[in-house]
Amino acid sequence: MVNPFFMNMQLYYHPDLSIDTFDLTEEESVHLKVLRLQIDEQISITDGKGTLAIVAIEQNKRKQWTVRVLKREYTNAPMYSIELAISPLKNNERIEWLLEKATEMGITAFTLLPCSRSERKTVNEERLRKVMISAAKQSQHLHFPELRVVKTFSDYITEKTEAEKCIAFCGANTKSIHDCIAVGKPLRILIGPEGDFTEEEVALALQHGYLSVGLGESRLRSETAGLYAVAAYKFLNRL
């Protein structure tokens, strides 16, 4: 995922890089305006779906920056897969922080999962998407994580997936995370709200093939638990 021709360069985002000349989004235009970039200067842009383009600036009006593609390169999606599903949290900043950090560490999917004890049931998806894009650019990822907001716990739990499925909670009879994640194996891990999953939620997950996982001796906040699981996966898979 690290490519010498944009190392140490700022990476920009545009959802569609298939056209040869196009206007940047207002958000990216603002960045370029602050940097006072000039006509013909080159920047690197990704679509978050594997394409990296080198473009030249053709027009730099106030809010309308037009660029022309000089070169495109495609990078395959990562071979690994880690999806973190977490309840919305009372303090929304904690979810934003987790999404930023998990994106930097290379998570492939991030799911907001409403639970019985979630103190907040909804999230601002638009805002979360901005946090994710910003972190992915910062870390120079060309494949951005999938961001999902699901409607109900049971819809999600009954979904079919190739991944090893784990539900982390503070209870007895959990396996160590070391016995649940394996090198090269896709992982989906669920983290509950501040008050944890209910017994019914855990039972439903176990019925559908989830493993119950503990995250060690310390009592971790939800967002810390989520990031620890992502970091453990990154470490184990040497990402």
Added chain:
Amino acid sequence: MVNPFFMNMQLYYHPDLSIDTFDLTEEESVHLKVLRLQIDEQISITDGKGTLAIVAIEQNKRKQWTVRVLKREYTNAPMYSIELAISPLKNNERIEWLLEKATEMGITAFTLLPCSRSERKTVNEERLRKVMISAAKQSQHLHFPELRVVKTFSDYITEKTEAEKCIAFCGANTKSIHDCIAVGKPLRILIGPEGDFTEEEVALALQHGYLSVGLGESRLRSETAGLYAVAAYKFLNRL
């Protein structure tokens, strides 16, 4: 470190538990007032140095809460040791987040290390201490991490320590973190500011026995790099 007699109980902090009857700090008194605790109710208090006391409330005046120790228990310090040393960051909130999360994950020492490229040279140590104490209570640690603010990079780098010493930076010729941390071995790891360490700083560290470490393919922000190192240590040592 998990003890059944305070599991699921709120943990409070008092710096000295050697006296039998004492006044709580104003901060803890405020918490108890909010919870409307009554005379003779029992709470758990730690001194952050291994002692856990069960105390009964003797007096609950507005800002003066007096308690009487019923029972004391001492827990040995953890067998492991991980010290994270990081530059102050431009955005102070990022250091506070890191300290909170690293404390939850069981870090044993956290050091603020001014570097050549640190955009901020000083920190509010008092405020950081509050963040650390709050996170340690939340995670029910009876041994709180040591919090240090050092004066100069070179003083710190020349210190003697039993730990494996690592300096993480974005450069060529770094070892993987997998080859630098080992089960049961104390670790000290250094993370630079937003603009990274200077070549001179890296050279000085290498001269003094530090290993140069890379943290994988993603470009991580300083605080994410720090937390990833702590999480990797926790995972490897099954803490």
